[in-house]
Amino acid sequence: MSNEHDIIDNLTDLETFLVMVESGGLGLKGVSGVGMATSNKDGSHFVAVFDDKQQLLLARGITTEVFENGKDMVRNGVGRKH
Template sequence: MNNENDIIDNLADLEVFLLAVENGGLGLTGVAGVGMATNNKDGSHFVAVFDDRQQLLLARGITTEVFENGKDIVRNGVGRKH
């Protein structure tokens, strides 16, 4: 997993990360999706960015709180504030 020491620990930072992915701010190409998962080895949670072949492009660790409360943000996208 990339940036293992750089854990996303709040929903605001999750939103910033997702917007950076969406806007191309991380320099990733071929992004097709984002999801949350649990590492089978140690039980830690992460948010992952995938390409159209479902290959992992980037992963960032997340806290259990972000994993539990950020699912809708990842699933539905970051809500636009007017």
């Protein structure tokens, strides 16, 4: 998460990231959930991917705007609408 180029700074990129997680495009095994959080260390926000044991598989930094406006997208998923 320390690389500024890896920070998700808009909702379109958040949606793309979530679709990649949902579709298995990132090669992560045993994905069980996705959530948003705030770091206790420095107050930065991130989106995290967890396995079924609630172990962190992947985290990406997100801007405050994405944190505030992308909660429903993370909570409900972005699966393709029929």
